[in-house]
Amino acid sequence: MSGDGGRPVVLELRDVSRIFRMSRGPFRRDTITAVDHVSLRVRQSDVLGIVGESGSGKTTLSKMMLGLLAPTSGDVLLDGKPLSDFSRRVLARRIQFVFQDPYSSLNPRRSIGSIIAQPLYIHGIGTRMEREKRARELLDVVGLPARVFDNAPGQLSGGQRQRVVIARALALNPKILVCDEPTSALDVSVQAQILNLLLDLRTEFDLTYVMVSHNLNVIEHMTTEVAVMYLGRIVELAEAGSIFREAAHPYTKILLRSAMTIAPGGGIPDVHFDRNDPAYKRPATPPLSLL
Numbered sequence: 001m002s003g004d005g006g007r008p009v010v011l012e013l014r015d016v017s018r019i020f021r022m023s024r025g026p027f028r029r030d031t032i033t034a035v036d037h038v039s040l041r042v043r044q045s046d047v048l049g050i051v052g053e054s055g056s057g058k059t060t061l062s063k064m065m066l067g068l069l070a071p072t073s074g075d076v077l078l079d080g081k082p083l084s085d086f087s088r089r090v091l092a093r094r095i096q097f098v099f100q101d102p103y104s105s106l107n108p109r110r111s112i113g114s115i116i117a118q119p120l121y122i123h124g125i126g127t128r129m130e131r132e133k134r135a136r137e138l139l140d141v142v143g144l145p146a147r148v149f150d151n152a153p154g155q156l157s158g159g160q161r162q163r164v165v166i167a168r169a170l171a172l173n174p175k176i177l178v179c180d181e182p183t184s185a186l187d188v189s190v191q192a193q194i195l196n197l198l199l200d201l202r203t204e205f206d207l208t209y210v211m212v213s214h215n216l217n218v219i220e221h222m223t224t225e226v227a228v229m230y231l232g233r234i235v236e237l238a239e240a241g242s243i244f245r246e247a248a249h250p251y252t253k254i255l256l257r258s259a260m261t262i263a264p265g266g267g268i269p270d271v272h273f274d275r276n277d278p279a280y281k282r283p284a285t286p287p288l289s290l291l
């Protein structure tokens with residue numbers, strides 16, 4: 001890929017496959033190849049978009065990147081080393097995830113402050129006071145008011161909850177975030193705010209993103225590179241701009257065309273961005289303590 005500026009490869013998949021065996025029903029002897037011989041590289045500061053229709057293997061691929069699912073064959077490398085060389089503890093400080101549903105991913109019985117501080121607690125980092133301080137800073141980082149610290153998740157809107165999920169993902173100061181449909185459970189009006197927050201955070205903390213989405217508008221605005229998945233394979237891998245101008249693979253063309261058709265009056269549907277809209281701006285945040 002051109003224009004990498006010598007940036008190091010932070011995440012690499014080498015010929016990775018994942019086969020699932022059906023465990024019940026009439027097809028229980030059958031297998032599904034969810035990811036089929038995928039190789040790709042993510043460089044520091046990249047935003048790699050993974051796009052494809054439902055069932056194309058995007059989530060399976062992102063779970064393998066996070067070490068949540070083992071490949072059936074092939075290797076996942078983080079900073080050039082196999083994931084298996086990393087302890088859970090070290091891995092969590094390098095790579096974190098933001099998944100789709102902010103409604104189910106937050107414990108309803110905990111306060112927002114303790115949810116955000118939980119990774120620090122689990123990893124034995126800091127005193128109680130230090131963890132609380134960091135959780136308050138993280139609230140600020142993701143643009144939430146200090147007063148929500150003692151609230152329960154049920155008292156927050158969907159967009160606010162997704163900000164909490166992002167704050168928790170940042171607690172251990174990771175360098176890579178894997179975001180699987182980070183906004184698809186949210187109202188359209190809130191989606192752009194969350195995506196712009198993610199873009200701001202990337203600049204502020206020099207984060208690298210893997211962004212899984214079926215929404216081409218999200219992919220177009222967020223990513224630097226795009227991998228198009230179809231039936232478990234990557235059928236096209238290109239810089240984000242070029243893929244929207246001159247898609248090479250027939251499947252990518254179909255994907256783009258169907259997005260155009262769905263959009264009222266043509267164009268890609270859903271989120272509309274205006275990065276200069278003051279509603280999307282976030283005040284600059286002070287440097288974080290602790291880590």
Ligand SMILES: Nc1ncnc2c1ncn2[C@@H]1O[C@H](COP(=O)(O)OP(=O)(O)OP(=O)(O)O)[C@@H](O)[C@H]1O
Pocket residue numbers: 020021022032033034052053054055056057058059060061214
């Ligand atoms: N634990 C599992 N057991 C059996 N089959 C699975 C399992 N997880 C995923 N699959 C199958 O693997 C294929 C890829 O699924 P995956 O969830 O990775 O696709 P996806 O592109 O993320 O889809 P979506 O956009 O709908 O989330 C699908 O056919 C799915 O049914």
